[in-house]
Amino acid sequence: MKRYVLTLMVVFVGIGLYAQVQETANAIETQSKTMAFDNINKTNELIIELGDVETSGGLPLMEALRERKSNRNISPSEIDFQLLAKLLWAACGVNRPAENKKTVPSARNVQEIEIYAFMENGIWHYNPIAKQLHLTKAGDHRKSVSRLEFVGAAPVVLVLVANYDKMKDFSAEDKVFYSSIDCGYVGQNIYLFAASENLATVTIGQVNREAVAKLIGLKNGKVMIAHPIGYAK
Numbered sequence: 001m002k003r004y005v006l007t008l009m010v011v012f013v014g015i016g017l018y019a020q021v022q023e024t025a026n027a028i029e030t031q032s033k034t035m036a037f038d039n040i041n042k043t044n045e046l047i048i049e050l051g052d053v054e055t056s057g058g059l060p061l062m063e064a065l066r067e068r069k070s071n072r073n074i075s076p077s078e079i080d081f082q083l084l085a086k087l088l089w090a091a092c093g094v095n096r097p098a099e100n101k102k103t104v105p106s107a108r109n110v111q112e113i114e115i116y117a118f119m120e121n122g123i124w125h126y127n128p129i130a131k132q133l134h135l136t137k138a139g140d141h142r143k144s145v146s147r148l149e150f151v152g153a154a155p156v157v158l159v160l161v162a163n164y165d166k167m168k169d170f171s172a173e174d175k176v177f178y179s180s181i182d183c184g185y186v187g188q189n190i191y192l193f194a195a196s197e198n199l200a201t202v203t204i205g206q207v208n209r210e211a212v213a214k215l216i217g218l219k220n221g222k223v224m225i226a227h228p229i230g231y232a233k
């Protein structure tokens with residue numbers, strides 16, 4: 001009996017210790033991600049690991065549809081790193097890793113719509129398969145995206161770009177036609193995520209396409225639309 005009680009105590013203490021270690025490890029991981037994000041200019045880091053995001057929760061679909069709207073009253077306050085990671089995943093992240101398929105469809109599954117996140121600390125290219133952000137250009141270039149003032153004042157400006165290198169087998173006309181359709185799905189996912197998380201966003205067609213193409217080094221493709229996004233004012 002004594003030995004039984006002793007074994008039980010050892011098991012309970014073990015479980016308790018394990019949970020505590022796990023909790024500390026999670027806290028350190030979250031903290032280091034946030035720090036990497038905040039201190040990007042100081043550390044000169046070129047890649048941010050987004051990792052797997054929480055894909056449960058949020059508003060039920062019918063409620064998100066009910067709440068979907070364009071809102072140009074975007075607060076300049078920064079949004080937190082985990083929310084940004086979730087936003088990008090919702091926009092066009094991989095939801096079936098075995099096939100690298102995404103939350104959005106694309107013509108012939110060429111997945112040509114790519115996202116560049118313009119933020120205070122730089123322009124970041126989203127890689128949905130590696131679940132990373134790659135620094136394309138350091139510095140604050142948000143104001144270059146559009147002549148509309150509220151766009152450059154948002155904490156994050158997502159710019160959706162059609163990468164024609166991924167559309168080699170499409171005719172010139174089909175490149176424009178299918179990438180426009182594919183881009184719309186990404187935009188709608190951004191709208192629905194915003195509705196679900198109480199964020200403000202709007203599709204922007206008035207984009208300085210040439211200036212943005214130059215900033216991101218786009219050689220073969222088209223700058224499509226932008227989505228400034230942040231908390232609602």
Ligand SMILES: Cc1cc2nc3c(=O)[nH]c(=O)nc-3n(C[C@H](O)[C@H](O)[C@H](O)COP(=O)(O)O)c2cc1C
Nearest residue numbers: 068069070071072148187202203204205206207225
């Ligand atoms: C392709 C496209 C381009 C748009 N471009 C702009 C824009 O440049 N500036 C702007 O303020 N709103 C823009 N909008 C937002 C529309 O004005 C908005 O969707 C419309 O007024 C309907 O409002 P709602 O989204 O709240 O339903 C655009 C929307 C789409 C779909």
